[in-house]
Amino acid sequence: RNVAGEAKDDNHNDADNDSAYSASGRDRADASGSVNALMGRAGESLVRVVGGVAGRLHVGQNHQQHRQEQFNGNSSDRSFRADNLHNLSAGLENYSDPYSQQQKQQHRNSGSSSFSSRTKDDKRTSHLRDDDADDGGLMERLEWSCIRLSNKLETVCFHRRCLLLMVAATIVVAIIVAALTTSSAFEGRLPHISFGGESEEEFEAQNERYVKIRDRILFAEASEPASLESKGATPQSYALEWIVREDPAQIDPEDPYLLQRYALAVFWYQLRTDKTGKLTADTKWKDDSNWMTELGYCSWYGVHCYPQDGMPKDTQYDGNNIILELNLTRNELKSDEMPKEIYTTLEGLQNLDISHNKIGGSIATEIGRLTALKGLYIGDNSFQGSIVTELMQLTRLMNVFAHKNLLSGKIPEEIGNLVNLYALGLHENELEGTIPSSIGKCTKLRNLYLDQNQLDGSIPEDIYNLSLLADLRLRSNKLTGPISEKIGNLGKLELLYLDNNLLSSTIPRGIGNLGSRLEELHLQGNELEGRLEVEIGRLSRLKELYLSSNRLTSTIPLEWGELRDLKQLFLSENSISGTIPIEITGMEFLVALQLQSNSLEGTIPTELGKMFRLEYLHMENNNLEGTVPTHLGQLVHLEKLTLHGNGLKGQVPDEVCNLVLINNLAEFVTDCAGANAAVQCFCCSDCV
Numbered sequence: 001r002n003v004a005g006e007a008k009d010d011n012h013n014d015a016d017n018d019s020a021y022s023a024s025g026r027d028r029a030d031a032s033g034s035v036n037a038l039m040g041r042a043g044e045s046l047v048r049v050v051g052g053v054a055g056r057l058h059v060g061q062n063h064q065q066h067r068q069e070q071f072n073g074n075s076s077d078r079s080f081r082a083d084n085l086h087n088l089s090a091g092l093e094n095y096s097d098p099y100s101q102q103q104k105q106q107h108r109n110s111g112s113s114s115f116s117s118r119t120k121d122d123k124r125t126s127h128l129r130d131d132d133a134d135d136g137g138l139m140e141r142l143e144w145s146c147i148r149l150s151n152k153l154e155t156v157c158f159h160r161r162c163l164l165l166m167v168a169a170t171i172v173v174a175i176i177v178a179a180l181t182t183s184s185a186f187e188g189r190l191p192h193i194s195f196g197g198e199s200e201e202e203f204e205a206q207n208e209r210y211v212k213i214r215d216r217i218l219f220a221e222a223s224e225p226a227s228l229e230s231k232g233a234t235p236q237s238y239a240l241e242w243i244v245r246e247d248p249a250q251i252d253p254e255d256p257y258l259l260q261r262y263a264l265a266v267f268w269y270q271l272r273t274d275k276t277g278k279l280t281a282d283t284k285w286k287d288d289s290n291w292m293t294e295l296g297y298c299s300w301y302g303v304h305c306y307p308q309d310g311m312p313k314d315t316q317y318d319g320n321n322i323i324l325e326l327n328l329t330r331n332e333l334k335s336d337e338m339p340k341e342i343y344t345t346l347e348g349l350q351n352l353d354i355s356h357n358k359i360g361g362s363i364a365t366e367i368g369r370l371t372a373l374k375g376l377y378i379g380d381n382s383f384q385g386s387i388v389t390e391l392m393q394l395t396r397l398m399n400v401f402a403h404k405n406l407l408s409g410k411i412p413e414e415i416g417n418l419v420n421l422y423a424l425g426l427h428e429n430e431l432e433g434t435i436p437s438s439i440g441k442c443t444k445l446r447n448l449y450l451d452q453n454q455l456d457g458s459i460p461e462d463i464y465n466l467s468l469l470a471d472l473r474l475r476s477n478k479l480t481g482p483i484s485e486k487i488g489n490l491g492k493l494e495l496l497y498l499d500n501n502l503l504s505s506t507i508p509r510g511i512g513n514l515g516s517r518l519e520e521l522h523l524q525g526n527e528l529e530g531r532l533e534v535e536i537g538r539l540s541r542l543k544e545l546y547l548s549s550n551r552l553t554s555t556i557p558l559e560w561g562e563l564r565d566l567k568q569l570f571l572s573e574n575s576i577s578g579t580i581p582i583e584i585t586g587m588e589f590l591v592a593l594q595l596q597s598n599s600l601e602g603t604i605p606t607e608l609g610k611m612f613r614l615e616y617l618h619m620e621n622n623n624l625e626g627t628v629p630t631h632l633g634q635l636v637h638l639e640k641l642t643l644h645g646n647g648l649k650g651q652v653p654d655e656v657c658n659l660v661l662i663n664n665l666a667e668f669v670t671d672c673a674g675a676n677a678a679v680q681c682f683c684c685s686d687c688v
Helices: 002-009 014-033 037-062 064-071 075-094 101-110 123-127 130-135 138-156 160-181 200-219 235-246 258-272 341-345 365-369 389-393 413-417 437-441 461-465 485-489 509-514 534-538 558-562 582-586 606-610 630-634 654-661
Strands: 303-305 323-327 351-353 358-362 375-377 382-385 399-401 406-409 423-425 430-433 447-449 454-458 471-473 478-481 495-497 520-522 529-531 544-546 551-553 568-570 592-594 599-602 616-618 623-626 640-642 667-670
Touching: 200 235, 200 258, 235 258, 258 341, 341 365, 365 389, 389 413, 413 437, 437 461, 461 485, 485 509, 509 534, 534 558, 558 582, 582 606, 606 630, 630 654, 654 667
Parallel strands: 323 351, 351 375, 358 382, 375 399, 382 406, 399 423, 406 430, 423 447, 430 454, 447 471, 454 478, 471 495, 495 520, 520 544, 529 551, 544 568, 568 592, 592 616, 599 623, 616 640, 640 667
Antiparallel strands: 303 323
């Protein structure tokens, strides 16, 4: 109805029709660089049909008096109508289209509905997939089919009902065109790239380049097909466009390093741009030197390639080569996903370091394709999900650090496959379940960090077979059971963190066999019972000893006085009894001594005044008696002194108060509260 109404209001003639078609042709030429060029062509075909219908309606409007004669066979009116259709065809001739005018004329002369005679060198076939190339341009066929449909309708009748039928046919054609433009038949043409101002030969060359590169990406299974055909909605499609058209280097589609350049481009668009492919302040990297320039990616920041002849290792240079390392740690990278193309194309990669950024998502199973990988550093990000078993297939791995993420689930039993593993850091995640016994097969392990998770069960006996371990941290989990006497097998252990678990039983005597290397022993916050192990006194290199918050009893062993290098001794919140042995003063480098909340008795040894390096001395909540020793005034570096909750009496010596008035003592607490206080102290920071 709208078409008919417009036809009645327009008193245009056939020349106007020709002009309209010429304008349409100019519009098409101006839009040749448009992303939606394909839809534009389909729309133009419909415009032609509608224009033809409008022209016919115009003829009918101006010549109603001839209608009956036309249907009765009046030859002059038929001639007029034929002239009108001839002018319409002439307008189409003026339309600029890659499809040759000669071929159009051949089809018009022959009247054939078949397009089999089209030549294989038809330029429009460059916009179709290879299997459509022999059939010619789809849009041309639709266009001429529409015109023939209109002509046949014209020859049958010119009645108003027939005009409505023509409009309905136009709508059907529009539906067909819309369906075809979204079908898989168009997979071969550029999905969203425009090449405005280029010749047909250049366009065809670019399209051929696109197909070659796309097919190579798909053949290598580097990206999912859907991610490339998404018309600019994914980093993969942006990267493909950049490689095909915008990359200043324009490397050959058969270049052996093309896929690696493509993968880095995907990485860039995923982590450096927003979802529309634009650079923003929110996605700015700390350093992106040379990225996405004409230079070879071996000169891009963080990319290290196989060195050229005579070059030192890790030297960057302008060129493309096998990528050995991608190191973008602490570079302010932000993304909710790590593009898998890094895993699927950089198969020579030996080190991947994207730690200390803000990258999320899961660890893709495609990581199993990095068979040359030796170092994986993805710690301090936001990765989540489980640790994929494909990671355990990378038997060359020496260092894996995935700490400070949101990883959950169990540690795969296949961890034992990583026989070359030197360091494993999975701390500060949400891992659960037991520690797999297969970890005992990783006999080259030096550093094992599984702390601050939700791991439960006992410490597997196999872990004590890791004789090269230097640093073992299982703290802050839910581990239960005893510490095995086999702990003594770890003769190269320097740091042992088993604190804040639910470990029970006693301190194993075998721990004394770690004396040649052990510097830190953390067993606090468990449920350990029994005596303070004398064997600890053999740990001659020990600097930190934490045994607080357990259920330990007995007295402080005199043998511990041999711990000359000890700097921190934490024995608080146990049930330790007896007196404070003067042998403790042999710990001449001691900085912090915590003895609070036990059952110690007797007086405070005056010999403590010889421990000149003390900064923190906590002895509150015991059964100590006597007075505050004057000799404590010699501890000029003391910052905290807490003595409350005991049976001490008398006046605090001026020598001790001088530590508050003159030196650094900021916190000094005694039982000095109230008028009848047992201790008189005018310099205390707090009275209890």
